[in-house]
Amino acid sequence: MSQSGRTVPAGTWLIIPVYNEATVLAEVLQHVLSTFDGVICVDDGSSDASVAVIRGTAAHLVSHPVNLGQGAAIQTGIEYALRQPGARYFVTFDSDGQHRVEDALSMLELLAKDEVDIVFGSRFLDDRTKLPALKRAVLKLAVRYENATSGIRLSDAHNGLRAFNRKVAAALALKQSGMGHASEIVGKVSAGGFRYAEVPVEILYTQYSRSKGQSVLNSVNIVFDLLFR
Amino acid sequence: MGSTAIIQLLLVLGVALTVLSFLRNRNAMRFQAGKKLLFALFTLGCVASIVNPELLTRIANKVGVGRGADLVLYALVVAFAFVSLNTYLKFKDVEARMTLLARRLAIAQAVSERATSGVATERTEPRIPD
Numbered sequence: 008m009s010q011s012g013r014t015v016p017a018g019t020w021l022i023i024p025v026y027n028e029a030t031v032l033a034e035v036l037q038h039v040l041s042t043f044d045g046v047i048c049v050d051d052g053s054s055d056a057s058v059a060v061i062r063g064t065a066a067h068l069v070s071h072p073v074n075l076g077q078g079a080a081i082q083t084g085i086e087y088a089l090r091q092p093g094a095r096y097f098v099t100f101d102s103d104g105q106h107r108v109e110d111a112l113s114m115l116e117l118l119a120k121d122e123v124d125i126v127f128g129s130r131f132l133d134d135r136t137k138l139p140a141l142k143r144a145v146l147k148l149a150v151r152y153e154n155a156t157s158g159i160r161l162s163d164a165h166n167g168l169r170a171f172n173r174k175v176a177a178a179l180a181l182k183q184s185g186m187g188h189a190s191e192i193v194g195k196v197s198a199g200g201f202r203y204a205e206v207p208v209e210i211l212y213t214q215y216s217r218s219k220g221q222s223v224l225n226s227v228n229i230v231f232d233l234l235f236r
Numbered sequence: 237m238g239s240t241a242i243i244q245l246l247l248v249l250g251v252a253l254t255v256l257s258f259l260r261n262r263n264a265m266r267f268q269a270g271k272k273l274l275f276a277l278f279t280l281g282c283v284a285s286i287v288n289p290e291l292l293t294r295i296a297n298k299v300g301v302g303r304g305a306d307l308v309l310y311a312l313v314v315a316f317a318f319v320s321l322n323t324y325l326k327f328k329d330v331e332a333r334m335t336l337l338a339r340r341l342a343i344a345q346a347v348s349e350r351a352t353s354g355v356a357t358e359r360t361e362p363r364i365p366d
Contacts, residue, residue: 049342069346075335081340087346227288234259 016119018095020045021111022084023066024077026103029056031215035104036064042108045094047087048188049080068093078188082181089176097176101167101213110208111112114170117204125175127161128168132207145226153190157197161205165189175201185233186225243310250314271322312365322353 021043025032040046046066050058061068069087071080071111080159081099082226088094096112106128130136131147149164152226169192176198183191196203285292285304292304301307326363 021362067346067350071338071342073334073338075338079335083342086339087343090343090347125341182332184331 010211011114015043015112016115018045018114019043019090019098020047020088020096021093021100022081022088022099023048023100023102024051024080024084025049025053025057025061026051026074026077027053027055027057029053029060032057032102033063035102036061036066039100039108040065042045043087043111044179045091045145048102049087051075051077051080051085061224071160072227073080076184077186078181078191079184082179085176085179085181089148089173094191095173096170097172098170099167104213105211106168107211110206111170114206114208118170118172120222121172122202125169125171125196125230126201127163127203127205128162128166128208129161129205130208130210132164133209135209137212139211148152149155149226153193156236157190157191157193159197159203161193161203162225163205164193166208166210175199183232185228185232187229190229190233193231242299243301243307246299247310247314250311251317254318254321258325265276 021039023036023039023046025048028035036046036048044065046064048066048068050061050070052071058068058070067087069083071083081196083153084099085097088097096115098115100106100111103152110128112130112133115127117123130138131150146164153164154160165186168190175196177191179195181188181191257270263286288302292307294304296302296304296307301310
């Protein structure tokens with residue numbers, strides 16, 4: 008079963024890092040599992056009922072014994088997914104309901120043509136996503152910095168929705184446990200000479216995702232982490 | 237005024253070198269050896285200044301600082317920056333190792349659970365408190 012007539016390519020695995028998302032997780036997982044068969048939830052040492060929610064679904068559960076950070080959770084998910092027989096495509100998807108299944112499908116459609124190795128989601132390619140002015144400014148600054156340092160041209164930075172093939176999955180080996188992993192991925196794609204593309208996506212800024220989302224101040228932490236790696 | 241510039245130059249250089257050395261060849265054997273040599277130098281300096289208390293003041297005057305005690309304070313600030321960065325990076329290294337360990341554990345557990353139960357169960361695992 009899939010939405011809008013699009014089909015999910017065989018061997019697709021959705022990687023969802025989860026940290027204390029019990030309030031919305033059930034709904035997000037139910038929605039995602041109605042389209043995707045291969046869903047991996049990496050619980051990053053949640054202290055709420057997240058693990059119980061995941062166990063109640065058909066999603067695979069990989070549980071960090073302690074909290075390690077979102078980057079570490081994504082890398083764990085990638086390594087687990089790579090072990091699954093026939094795994095070809097990998098999608099990183101947020102657990103707070105701000106990503107759309109529709110967008111993931113259009114990214115996979117592009118990926119399955121095998122013209123690119125990785126597809127990045129971008130909220131700046133169309134005007135669907137409504138952002139606070141400050142957040143937009145900081146993101147744009149991050150984009151400029153990344154474009155200048157990585158040699159890759161992207162219109163968005165730190166967008167959690169990405170789809171990539173086995174080659175990229177095997178090459179990532181993320182070391183940035185925290186939020187620096189987004190820049191690290193861009194860096195690895197550049198260093199590995201992978202083919203990339205961007206697809207417009209909509210980020211749903213709900214009351215919940217806003218309260219959980221990254222504060223603009225966190226960009227200071229990210230820059231520091233990337234400087235002293 | 238000319239001699240004040242000497243200490244300013246030395247201190248700025250000290251801070252710059254501290255940051256640069258951490259940004260660059262952090263894990264190189266040479267850097268590790270450098271730390272030990274610095275420590276040996278520090279020990280020798282300690283002994284020398286104890287045996288000859290006037291020594292520090294004379295050196296201080298040469299580089300444009302009034303008292304030996306002030307010179308020690310300035311050097312301490314730079315040394316503290318060095319130690320702080322060193323400790324921060326040590327912790328990061330330990331964290332990275334723990335991440336690999338926890339990941340391997342998590343995947344092994346997930347694989348064995350999936351293999352034995354086949355489907356999701358109600359059971360919850362005991363968890364190490366944060």
